[in-house]
Amino acid sequence: MTAIARPETAVRPAVDVKSLALWAMIAGSAFGLWNLGKSMLPMALAFPESAVLNVAVLGVCLVVGVWLARRTMRPVQAPPWSGTWLALMWGGFAACGLALLMNTRTFSIWSRTFDLGTAGDWSAALTAPLNEEVAKIAGVVLLAAVSTRLIRSAADGLVYGALVGFGFQLVENFLYGFNGAIMAGGVEPFATTLQTLVVRVGLTGFGSHWAMTAVAGAGIGYLVSNSGRSAARRVWVALGCLLLAMWMHFLFDSPWFDGGFAGAIGKPLFNFVILLVVFFTVRRGFRARWAQVSAEEVAAGVLSEDEARGLSRRRSRRRYLRAFRPGPEREAQRRLQRVQLALLEERVPELPPFEAARPWRDAVAAARPGTTEVGSAAT
Amino acid sequence: MDDFNRAGNAVHGARRIWAPLAVAGALLALTAVEGLIPKALPAGEELPAGTVIEFGNERDVSAQVGEGWILDKDASSLDSGLTFVQGDVSVQLSYIGFNAAEPDGVEAVWQGMDRVFDVERYSGVAVDLGEPTEFDTKWIEGGLTGTLQVDNRIGTAFVLPAADGTEAVEARVLGPLHARAEVWDSAMAIIDSVAFDDEEQQA
Numbered sequence: 342m343t344a345i346a347r348p349e350t351a352v353r354p355a356v357d358v359k360s361l362a363l364w365a366m367i368a369g370s371a372f373g374l375w376n377l378g379k380s381m382l383p384m385a386l387a388f389p390e391s392a393v394l395n396v397a398v399l400g401v402c403l404v405v406g407v408w409l410a411r412r413t414m415r416p417v418q419a420p421p422w423s424g425t426w427l428a429l430m431w432g433g434f435a436a437c438g439l440a441l442l443m444n445t446r447t448f449s450i451w452s453r454t455f456d457l458g459t460a461g462d463w464s465a466a467l468t469a470p471l472n473e474e475v476a477k478i479a480g481v482v483l484l485a486a487v488s489t490r491l492i493r494s495a496a497d498g499l500v501y502g503a504l505v506g507f508g509f510q511l512v513e514n515f516l517y518g519f520n521g522a523i524m525a526g527g528v529e530p531f532a533t534t535l536q537t538l539v540v541r542v543g544l545t546g547f548g549s550h551w552a553m554t555a556v557a558g559a560g561i562g563y564l565v566s567n568s569g570r571s572a573a574r575r576v577w578v579a580l581g582c583l584l585l586a587m588w589m590h591f592l593f594d595s596p597w598f599d600g601g602f603a604g605a606i607g608k609p610l611f612n613f614v615i616l617l618v619v620f621f622t623v624r625r626g627f628r629a630r631w632a633q634v635s636a637e638e639v640a641a642g643v644l645s646e647d648e649a650r651g652l653s654r655r656r657s658r659r660r661y662l663r664a665f666r667p668g669p670e671r672e673a674q675r676r677l678q679r680v681q682l683a684l685l686e687e688r689v690p691e692l693p694p695f696e697a698a699r700p701w702r703d704a705v706a707a708a709r710p711g712t713t714e715v716g717s718a719a720t
Numbered sequence: 721m722d723d724f725n726r727a728g729n730a731v732h733g734a735r736r737i738w739a740p741l742a743v744a745g746a747l748l749a750l751t752a753v754e755g756l757i758p759k760a761l762p763a764g765e766e767l768p769a770g771t772v773i774e775f776g777n778e779r780d781v782s783a784q785v786g787e788g789w790i791l792d793k794d795a796s797s798l799d800s801g802l803t804f805v806q807g808d809v810s811v812q813l814s815y816i817g818f819n820a821a822e823p824d825g826v827e828a829v830w831q832g833m834d835r836v837f838d839v840e841r842y843s844g845v846a847v848d849l850g851e852p853t854e855f856d857t858k859w860i861e862g863g864l865t866g867t868l869q870v871d872n873r874i875g876t877a878f879v880l881p882a883a884d885g886t887e888a889v890e891a892r893v894l895g896p897l898h899a900r901a902e903v904w905d906s907a908m909a910i911i912d913s914v915a916f917d918d919e920e921q922q923a
Contacts, residue, residue, distance in 0.1 A: 362740040369744075383842035387835055439747060446754040452793045453761035457773075461798045475750060479743045486739040489729035523839065524800065526814070526890055527832030529821035536820040565730045690729070 355421035355490045362486035363427075369483075370430050373438020377512065380441065384519035388527070391534040395518040398538050399511050403429075406507050406551070414555070414620070415500040416627045417653055418682060424484060424491045428501045431480030432508025432554070436473070437516075440509075443472040462596045470590035473509070474557060477550070478583060480505040481558045485565040493690050495562040496627040499620065502558015506551035513550070514541050540605075548609025549593070552616040557586035559623050567692035582619070589615060627689070628653070634688040637695065643702045644681060652681055673710040680708045764790035764805065772913075775802055776815040781889055783813055784913035786906045801889075804910060808873075809895035809903045811910050816888045826888075827852070829879045830864050833890050846871050852879070859915035870894055882916040889914050 356363060385392035407429070411419035419425075451464040481502050485492040492498055514537075521537030522530035541549075560582025564575045589612045598604055635649040644652075651661035658678055665671040684701035687693075731739050769787035774780070775798045788806050795803035801814040816829070823829050830852045837847045850867035857863065860880045868877040875894035882888060891914070893907045 360740075361737055362743075365740040365744055369747075379843075383839045386842040387838035439751070443751050443754055446751070446758060449758040449794050450754065450761065452796070453758055453763060457791075457793070457796060457798045460793075472750070472754075476747065479747055482743050483740055485729060486731045486736050489732055491729075493729050521820075523836055524816070525818060525820060525832070526816035526823075526829055526888065527835035527838075528816070528818060528823045528828055529832075530835070532821035533819075567730055 354423070355488055356423040356427070357488040360487050362483045366427055366431050366435065366480065366483050366487065369435035369439070369479075371434075373434040373436065373441075376438040376441055377434065377516075381516060381519065384523070388519060388522045388530040388534070390531040391518055391522045394531060394534050394538070395515050398542065399515055399518075402514075402542060402546075403511055406511075407504070410500060410503050410507060410551070414503055415496050416624050417631060417686075418655070420497065420500050420504075421491070424487075424501060425504055427484060427487065428480060428504035429508035431483065432477060432505035432510075432550075433512040434508075436476040436480055436505065436509050437512040439476045440469075440473045441516075443476070444468050447472060466591050466595040469594050470587040473550070474553065474583065474587050474590055477505050477509055477554045478502070478557045478561060478586075481554070481561045482565075485561060492562050492565055493686070494566045494627055494630075495559045495623045498562020498565070499555050499559040499623050502561070503551045503555035505558065506549075506554030509554070510546065510550040514538060514546075517541055544605050545593075545609045548612035548616070552609075552612045553586040553589045553593075555616055556589065556619050557583045559619050562623075567690040569692045585615065585619075630689050630691065631685060634685055638684065638688075638702075641702070643684070643705055648681060652678065652685065670710070673708075677705070677708045677710070680704045758794075763794055764792050766790050767804070773798075773802060775799070775813070776887065777817050780917040781815055781887070782913075782915050782917075783910055786909050788903075788906070789910070804907075806903050806906065807895075807899070809893070809899050809907055811907045812892045812894075813910075813914065814890045816890055818886055818888075822885055826862055826864055826879055826881050829881060829888050829890070830866075833877065833879060840870070849877060857912045857914065859913075868892060868894065872896070878911055880911075880914050883918060887916070 407425065411425060447468040448464050451467055452460045454460075455463070481492070481498060484501050485498075492501060518534040518537050521533040525533040560579035563582070564579035568575070593608050593612060598607055631653055635644065635653065638644045639646055639649050647661075651657045662671055662674055662678070665674050680701070684698060684705055687698050687701050767785050767789050770784065772782050772784045773791075774782045777799060779798065783802065785804055789804045789811075790806065792803040792805050792810070795812070799815070801812065803813075804811045823832065834849050837849055840847050846869070848867075848869040852864035852866040855863040855865035855878060857880065861883075862881055864879045866877055868875050870892075873894040874897055875892060878889075878891040878893075880889040880891065891911050893904070893911065895904070895907075
């Protein structure tokens, strides 16, 4: 006889603190922060008004951007907060700090190889797509190794890629805010920082790092998910997504279409359109798989049709809960929804056999109001 | 239960060890290679006497070098400025565009330059900028100059404003205490050659 699972065993921590990847992320971020601090701290002390403006504007961007990414970029439910903060940390500190080091070296290669004009026009386009995309996507690969529960689909890779890229974008904007003040000779630093932020947040921000890394991240999600597809296909898709992200970055930084509308809006718009195409492709695949596993669980008698229908969207889950009286009754239903979601999330990857999710089904049974808990799922 | 084999993510078992090691190795290798390649390339370009280089956002500022100057290509960009080196003496010309807000006179540009030096001061570099005095060149009127010491290098700082007040060149000439006089003179000749397009046309 199999014991019934306690509901909480089905909702496990998303981050494995013993994983090497987690500590690699922390070490990389500490190094990046140290490297960034060497540049940023003296600038912040020299231009405190720019620092305050940077913190205020980018703080608001952080709140709004993280809310939007978590609310809209992954179907069904937001990624766990632990993974969210890890992604932002890697993007903002590790990837940005590493890119600062690598870019300095690579710029030196181009300035020594080309004449000043060619180097000025092309250095950024030849440098950033390689260094910055590699540094950022490394974070998504590490997240996939931090825990098997963070990235299990292309949709997970997409949202974590967006968060890594967004963290990078915020810290890079912070640096550019100071650079703007220095490029203007230290004259009116508040106005120059404000101008830099208006351009980089208001005009080009919607098609910048977050969009590029979301595209590359979707490829990593596809690569590492247990989809049952051939390794060669998964590798080619991941490589294709990374190259597409690099191409987006190359175009963004190249002197092509510079100036006027095309430069200011056209390039980020192009990136945003590519992101939308990837987003809807990934979302359709995820939703199709979700519908498939929901139907199987309904057929197995684990979920009712009403429950399955209500689970797939945030709004319908809230509506379903509102049908119950506030208090213990609604709380019990909320717990039940949580383990039902854990069951379906567990089944989104296609490779594990139907029976492998048995402990999660037991947890759903145990979470139903009126069921007595008698054991653990770890059997 | 075996979380790694059932959780739907292919990074399980031994892959959870070598995947982060591979990522760290790839980043280290890329950084190392990018650090080695520049060492095999020449850092500077010797300029023939009389070379004129146009720089600035619109390439509307020019400077001319005399004999024996080397362009430090790592520290130069046509958009933001040029650095010339001869022996231990360096001449750095920084293009400043006032796009967001125009300064309230050339003194404000000098004070801004002092604030940019603050970045170096907070980085642990000893920078001493003297009081400014008025300074004119062949092409530019209404500039400022003052003594400058950066660690153990001494020299002069300049602010050379454009006539319309929308842009300026900030210059630093630095070298050791006992640098040859003819090199200082040659450095001053570079400063004297700096011109904005409109001033050249007027002249």
